[in-house]
Amino acid sequence: MRYQVVIAGFGGQGAVFLVKVLALCAGNKNIECLGTENHGMSQRGGAVSCFIKLGDFSNPVIDTYQADLLIGLEADEALRNMQYLKSGGIMAVNAEDDFPAADVYTDVARVDAFAKAKAGDFPIQGLNVYMLGVAARNDKNFPFTLEDLKEAITQMNAKVAAQNIEILEKGYANVME
Amino acid sequence: MKKTLMGNEAIALGLVHADVDMVSGYPGTPSSEILTTVQKLQKQQDLELYAQWATNEKVGFEVAYAGAIAGKRTAATMKQVGLNVASDALMSASYIGNLGGMLLVSADDPGFHSSQTEQDSRVFAKFAKIPVLDPATPQDAYDLTRYGVDLSQEFEIPVMLRPVMRVCHARQIVEVKSEHDFSPQKGEFQRDIPRWAGVPRAGRFKQGEQLLERVEKLERYNWEHLLKPEFDKCKGGRVLILAGGTGYGFAKEALEDMGIEADVVKVLMPYPLPVEKIKEQFADYEKVLVVEEPMPCIEEQVMDPKVHGRLDKTMHQIDEMSKVYIQEAMRKLGLYEGKDLYPANPFKEQIPARPPNLCPGCPHRDVYYSIMKVFKKKKSIYPSDIGCYTLGINQGAIDTVLCMGGSVSMASGFALADPDKYVVATIGDSTFFHGGIPPLINAVYQKHKFLLVVLDNSVVAMTGRQEPPQRQNKEVDIVKVAEGCGASTFEYVYDNDMNKTVDFFKRMKEEYDKADGPVVAVVREFCVLDKEKASEQLPGEFVTVNEDDCVACDQCTTVFNCPPMSYNEKDKIEIDPFLCVGCGACLNVVCPTDAFVLDEKRGK
Numbered sequence: 001m002r003y004q005v006v007i008a009g010f011g012g013q014g015a016v017f018l019v020k021v022l023a024l025c026a027g028n029k030n031i032e033c034l035g036t037e038n039h040g041m042s043q044r045g046g047a048v049s050c051f052i053k054l055g056d057f058s059n060p061v062i063d064t065y066q067a068d069l070l071i072g073l074e075a076d077e078a079l080r081n082m083q084y085l086k087s088g089g090i091m092a093v094n095a096e097d098d099f100p101a102a103d104v105y106t107d108v109a110r111v112d113a114f115a116k117a118k119a120g121d122f123p124i125q126g127l128n129v130y131m132l133g134v135a136a137r138n139d140k141n142f143p144f145t146l147e148d149l150k151e152a153i154t155q156m157n158a159k160v161a162a163q164n165i166e167i168l169e170k171g172y173a174n175v176m177e
Numbered sequence: 178m179k180k181t182l183m184g185n186e187a188i189a190l191g192l193v194h195a196d197v198d199m200v201s202g203y204p205g206t207p208s209s210e211i212l213t214t215v216q217k218l219q220k221q222q223d224l225e226l227y228a229q230w231a232t233n234e235k236v237g238f239e240v241a242y243a244g245a246i247a248g249k250r251t252a253a254t255m256k257q258v259g260l261n262v263a264s265d266a267l268m269s270a271s272y273i274g275n276l277g278g279m280l281l282v283s284a285d286d287p288g289f290h291s292s293q294t295e296q297d298s299r300v301f302a303k304f305a306k307i308p309v310l311d312p313a314t315p316q317d318a319y320d321l322t323r324y325g326v327d328l329s330q331e332f333e334i335p336v337m338l339r340p341v342m343r344v345c346h347a348r349q350i351v352e353v354k355s356e357h358d359f360s361p362q363k364g365e366f367q368r369d370i371p372r373w374a375g376v377p378r379a380g381r382f383k384q385g386e387q388l389l390e391r392v393e394k395l396e397r398y399n400w401e402h403l404l405k406p407e408f409d410k411c412k413g414g415r416v417l418i419l420a421g422g423t424g425y426g427f428a429k430e431a432l433e434d435m436g437i438e439a440d441v442v443k444v445l446m447p448y449p450l451p452v453e454k455i456k457e458q459f460a461d462y463e464k465v466l467v468v469e470e471p472m473p474c475i476e477e478q479v480m481d482p483k484v485h486g487r488l489d490k491t492m493h494q495i496d497e498m499s500k501v502y503i504q505e506a507m508r509k510l511g512l513y514e515g516k517d518l519y520p521a522n523p524f525k526e527q528i529p530a531r532p533p534n535l536c537p538g539c540p541h542r543d544v545y546y547s548i549m550k551v552f553k554k555k556k557s558i559y560p561s562d563i564g565c566y567t568l569g570i571n572q573g574a575i576d577t578v579l580c581m582g583g584s585v586s587m588a589s590g591f592a593l594a595d596p597d598k599y600v601v602a603t604i605g606d607s608t609f610f611h612g613g614i615p616p617l618i619n620a621v622y623q624k625h626k627f628l629l630v631v632l633d634n635s636v637v638a639m640t641g642r643q644e645p646p647q648r649q650n651k652e653v654d655i656v657k658v659a660e661g662c663g664a665s666t667f668e669y670v671y672d673n674d675m676n677k678t679v680d681f682f683k684r685m686k687e688e689y690d691k692a693d694g695p696v697v698a699v700v701r702e703f704c705v706l707d708k709e710k711a712s713e714q715l716p717g718e719f720v721t722v723n724e725d726d727c728v729a730c731d732q733c734t735t736v737f738n739c740p741p742m743s744y745n746e747k748d749k750i751e752i753d754p755f756l757c758v759g760c761g762a763c764l765n766v767v768c769p770t771d772a773f774v775l776d777e778k779r780g781k
Contacts, residue, residue, distance in 0.1 A: 010531055023181045027350050033181070036347040038290060045570060045740055046533035052348075058313070060347040061498045064521040074429060076531070079524040090441025103525055117439065124755065 002055035003033060003143050004062050008081040009073030011045050014128035019050045025144045026054050026150035029084040037062035054143060071135050073128060075099055092135035100141055109138035126167035133171020146172055178355035182602055184315040184344040187351050189214030191322025193356050197252050198226035198361035200236040200246040202260050204640035205256030206291040207345035209285035212254050219252055224359050230643050233611040238266045247364040250326055252280040257298050270376055271305045272384040273372060277362055278330035282512035285341045287471035288497030297472035302337045303448040306388055308395050309337040311422035315349040343423050379451035384581035392449045400451035411440040416512055421447045421469035422500055426701060428468045431503035435519050450478045458485050464510055470498045485510060535568045537740050540671045540702035541632055543576035543678050546737055551682040551716040557599040560587040564605040565639045566632050571738045572639050582612020588627040589620045600627035606655060607637045607645040620695040621663040628689050631655055635700040642707060658660035659697040666697040673716055675766035686777060705758060718761025724749040726772035737767045
């Protein structure tokens with residue numbers, strides 16, 4: 001199995017947390033995993049992008065036109081990293097309804113997660129896990145089940161797992177056309 | 178056992194598993210997590226070891242090196258530009274050698290992700306004639322860390338481990354020793370004056386000859402143990418790929434993507450190379466491509482008409498490795514004629530940049546704002562230094578950035594060259610200790626007139642909030658240090674009432690006008706990311722905008738530049754309540770029409 005994911009957002013959105021969850025899922029399934037993070041200036045509000053490659057790979061960087069999935073925690077950062085997606089990949093993005101999905105050359109699963117957080121559906125700190133749920137549900141090639149993700153989230157930190165799992169399930173409930 | 182580790186964590190674990198019990202270094206992205214992870218392991222496993230931040234890389238290197246002379250297994254950690262600072266010690270250490278083992282970890286940053294240069298530490302190892310190991314992955318980093326410490330002890334010479342950012346900040350499921358009985362070597366200095374204090378000419382000449390012998394032995398070792406087993410697996414063909422570090426992973430994947438079968442030799446120790454032995458292997462190939470980053474270290478050693486790489490521009494010249502560069506190199510060599518496998522299809526429109534900025538509530542912002550208000554743009558020169566506070570560039574408050582401590586000596590230079598202007602230099606506390614003290618003494622005794630503002634938040638904020646000297650031991654005090662250097666020194670404790678900060682700098686301007694040498698202003702701040710201090714320091718004065726008073730003058734979005742402030746659809750400033758941390762700094766001075774008011778709903 002080979003599957004490549006780009007996670008894009010800005011500092012403080014918890015992109016690296018998702019990398020750790022996916023790495024744990026891979027470990028649990030005995031799948032190799034290699035990834036890398038661009039987090040130089042992220043704590044100062046700069047852009048963050050993370051690569052994670054599952055399966056038999058020998059370098060951690062994802063080249064343009066290679067990724068199966070892009071999880072965009074914010075609309076501009078999703079578009080900035082769009083070129084990593086391969087034809088036939090999918091973009092799961094947190095964006096408002098004016099998002100230019102027609103100009104993205106792959107399928108787009110769009111949810112306005114900021115609006116849902118503001119409306120009280122889930123705490124804003126859980127946006128990363130929410131979008132992971134959206135991605136897992138809407139990418140038919142996603143290599144892990146909802147249960148796999150829950151298991152990894154529990155391994156990360158059992159104390160706060162319950163809340164994260166609730167948010168994950170809310171994200172997972174978004175089924176796109 | 179298997180563990181998911183970041184490269185830097187793998188190196189730290191490798192050090193502990195190599196029985197290294199002295200680790201000294203200076204923070205710098207992408208190397209910083211190595212030492213902090215050793216400190217974590219020390220706590221978790223209750224290990225008796227020394228793992229401390231030094232005042233700079235040279236100090237860090239020398240502490241670790243002396244430990245290795247005394248028979249211990251030690252390590253020094255730094256980033257590549259830090260190696261420049263430590264290089265004086267390194268160049269001599271290679272002649273003198275060690276009895277224990279010393280691993281010098283110098284992390285490179287191809288692609289300038291968070292560094293001012295793209296230099297290659299392997300080239301430095303070659304310059305110093307010490308062996309260097311080049312890991313491709315976190316697994317390699319763990320393995321080569323242990324290997325390198327052993328090698329250093331066996332050959333009695335410091336060994337460099339050179340991970341790049343894509344190793345330091347890569348994550349992988351790594352196979353590590355499950356149990357390790359930590360058993361460090363006892364330190365016992367053995368007097369050997371001709372060796373440890375070899376002096377020119379005769380003493381060092383002899384050591385120079387010994388160094389040449391050692392390098393030859395290492396070349397043979399490199400062949401027998403590392404390279405020959407790799408070449409034995411080779412089949413010959415049109416092209417041989419010689420790959421260093423991450424280049425190996427990129428080359429393997431790129432060849433597979435292109436559907437090309439070719440021998441790829443992983444060069445684990447890029448210096449010293451058994452050049453003749455390697456060149457003998459070239460007979461089995463039409464061409465040789467060297468894939469390495471960021472400089473041609475292997476390629477320069479094995480130069481041959483068959484060899485291609487960076488020197489003849491077959492490979493890229495700048496920026497980090499990418500498979501597309503290998504594809505293009507193969508195309509140039511006539512070995513690939515297929516389609517572009519890595520086309521870039523960016524979004525059709527320009528996406529606004531998201532430049533990093535000082536955090537909301539950061540006291541640096543107020544200090545820069547006040548400096549600019551008092552000293553003005555046109556009449557002054559603003560040298561600054563390396564750290565978070567370099568982001569003051571967003572406020573137009575910085576004119577030059579060179580290297581650690583450079584702000585102070587450059588202030589001297591500007592004061593001499595352009596005496597009609599005010600020179601106001603800014604430097605952080607850790608940078609001041611690192612490289613700011615010698616130039617301050619220089620300025621005092623030569624009477625160079627400038628204002629040096631030390632932004633003391635008592636944390637190395639940019640690299641992950643490591644502890645600077647005064648945080649661990651209050652006897653070290655910047656005011657006393659500056660006074661001890663003979664500088665006219667003033668202290669200001671940050672207050673979120675900007676009137677007070679502006680008044681302080683007005684006073685500093687008066688002192689400047691009277692002075693005949695450098696004036697030092699030590700501003701006691703805090704870091705908003707420093708959980709220990711920030712919660713008690715932030716006053717909880719959340720702000721909102723009185724829209725009727727906002728005249729859209731841009732003052733707050735340009736000169737103050739706090740992330741929560743932006744224009745709304747009515748062209749009035751709005752404060753993002755999620756981003757505002759309630760520092761209250763903008764309530765005074767910032768807005769010429771006083772449109773910022775306390776948000777009564779959020780209260781104080």
